[in-house]
Amino acid sequence: MxxxxxxxxxxxxxxxxxxxxxxxxxxxxxxxxxxxxxxxxxxxxxxxxxxxxxxxxxxxxxxxxxxxxxxxxxxxxxxxxxxxxxxxxYHLGKVVHSSRELNIYNTVETLSLCxxxxxxxxxxxxxxxxxxxxxxxxxxxxxxxxxxxxxxxxxxxxxxxxxxxxxxxxxxxxxxxxxxxxxxxxxxxxxxxxxxxxxxxxxxxxxxxxxxxxxxxxxxxxxxxxxxxxxxxxxxxxxxxxxxxxxxxxxxxxxxxxxxxxxxxxxxxVNESRRCQVIIGAVQSTDNYIICNSKVTNFRATQTALSLRETAKQVVITQKVADALLVKEGDWVRLVAN
Known part of the structure; x- marks a missing residue:
């Protein structure tokens, strides 16, 4: 994995x-x-x-x-x-050099340090x-x-x-x-x-x-x-x-x-990700997701197949995936379709 x-x-x-x-x-x-x-x-x-x-x-x-x-x-x-x-x-900008009297109009690109x-x-x-x-x-x-x-x-x-x-x-x-x-x-x-x-x-x-x-x-x-x-x-x-x-x-x-x-x-x-509670069990779906735990110091993420229960805000993952993510049943994870 x-x-x-x-x-x-x-x-x-x-x-x-x-x-x-x-x-x-x-x-x-x-x-x-x-x-x-x-x-x-x-x-x-x-x-x-x-x-x-x-x-x-x-x-x-x-x-x-x-x-x-x-x-x-x-x-x-x-x-x-x-x-x-x-x-x-450098920021790309433009400077215009023009003379109405001479009918000259030149646009020049510039690079400005910022x-x-x-x-x-x-x-x-x-x-x-x-x-x-x-x-x-x-x-x-x-x-x-x-x-x-x-x-x-x-x-x-x-x-x-x-x-x-x-x-x-x-x-x-x-x-x-x-x-x-x-x-x-x-x-x-x-x-x-x-x-x-x-x-x-x-x-x-x-x-x-x-x-x-x-x-x-x-x-x-x-x-x-x-x-x-x-x-x-x-x-x-x-x-x-x-x-x-x-x-x-x-x-x-x-x-x-x-x-x-x-x-x-x-x-x-960020917009399409969702938070779900973990259920550990058999995964029937083959849909692949990126999933991570909600920790900082012990953060873990992986990509895997999982079963999503959107209405209940729950996700079914295998015990192997749960171990890799350092989560147990009932913990919250964040995921997005891969």
Whole structure:
């Protein structure tokens, strides 16, 4: 059985392996054992903390194959970004240059550095090993987070965002960053990306151009990748768009990948999820659901067939599933059709 649970100290080796597998552009998982350990510590503190409003908490989960005990993926939620370190984006805007006398009217796109998403909750750090990219595991690893948010809304902001990985090659070279590097930074993309991942963001404020950048002054290669996603990220973007996430003109300052957002109550999984009481027994249905318990520290989620009794707000699950979810008969769970 595939389950999702909060990360713990014993997962450090697996998280380090995932950080290596994820490659360039995966800023939230730097290949640095000390920082990964700090990330785990922060997650454990967050899961154990009594919370009444979104703050500096960071929730990191792992996907585990219960047959082997192997950790095969990870997924996270930041409760409120930008409260400690500035959270930067470029916003795509327009400037009009016109002269009625000369009958000239030109519209020019601009990129303006901003911190507009400060305080928003961010879904992040999604990675699944190749061996388990099947059986809807990728969808499950993304969507369960919305069940967690729906069950514990007080812990999160009303605005939920996701930064999508932008275009870069196998060596981690970003066409967008190459232009910035040439004119402002003298630092390659993997290095800048790594420094951001380990929390050293001061250089952004020190070196990033403060005034709007005219897009038509960028190289053709840089212009071509603005608001575009890495080929491997296309399925994740489509899934989020199906959930109701949309682009609002914000892009990453390093690779120009898009940021998508949604109000928490507009997310499809949040709206369609329901709370039910557990009945343990034989399951007649083959309908597949994502289901989680109502806990925080001992949170568990899985995908499974179950029998739903909608009128009575009850759900029938097997003893095996109940054990995996750490629930007993009469406990409340949250679920959504997969």
């Amino acid at each position: 595939i389950i999702v649970r909060p990360i713990q100290q014993s997962d450090l080796k697996a998280l380090h392996r995932i950080a290596i597998e994820s490659g360039h552009g995966f800023t939230s998982l730097p290949v640095n054992e000390k920082l990964l350990k700090q990330r785990i510590n922060h997650a454990e503190e967050s899961f154990n903390k009594a919370v009444t409003q979104a703050g500096k908490e960071g929730y990191l989960f792992v996907m585990e194959d219960s047959k082997t005990g192997e950790v095969v993926g990870t997924s996270g939620i930041e409760a409120a970004v930008g409260l400690d370190d500035a959270f930067y984006h 911190n507009d998403y400060t305080g928003a909750s961010e879904i992040c750090t999604l990675f699944l090993s190749d061996s388990h990219r099947k059986d809807n595991n990728g969808r499950f690893l993304s969507r369960f987070r919305f069940l967690f948010i729906a069950e514990h809304k007080a812990r999160f902001s009303e605005t939920i965002i996701a930064e999508m990985r932008g275009v870069s090659d196998e060596q981690g070279r970003s066409p967008f960053w190459q232009w910035l590097e040439e004119h402002f930074f003298s630092m390659d993309f993997p290095t800048a990306d790594y420094l951001t991942g380990i929390g050293k963001k001061v250089f952004i404020a020190e070196l990033m151009p403060k005034y709007p950048i005219y897009v038509n002054l960028l190289s053709k290669g840089a212009q071509a990748v603005i608001d575009k996603v890495h080929p491997q990220t296309v399925p994740a973007l489509r899934l989020l768009e199906a959930e109701g996430f949309a682009r609002r003109g914000y892009v990453d300052i390093f690779d120009a990948g898009p940021t998508v957002e949604s109000h928490v109550n507009s997310i499809k999984t």
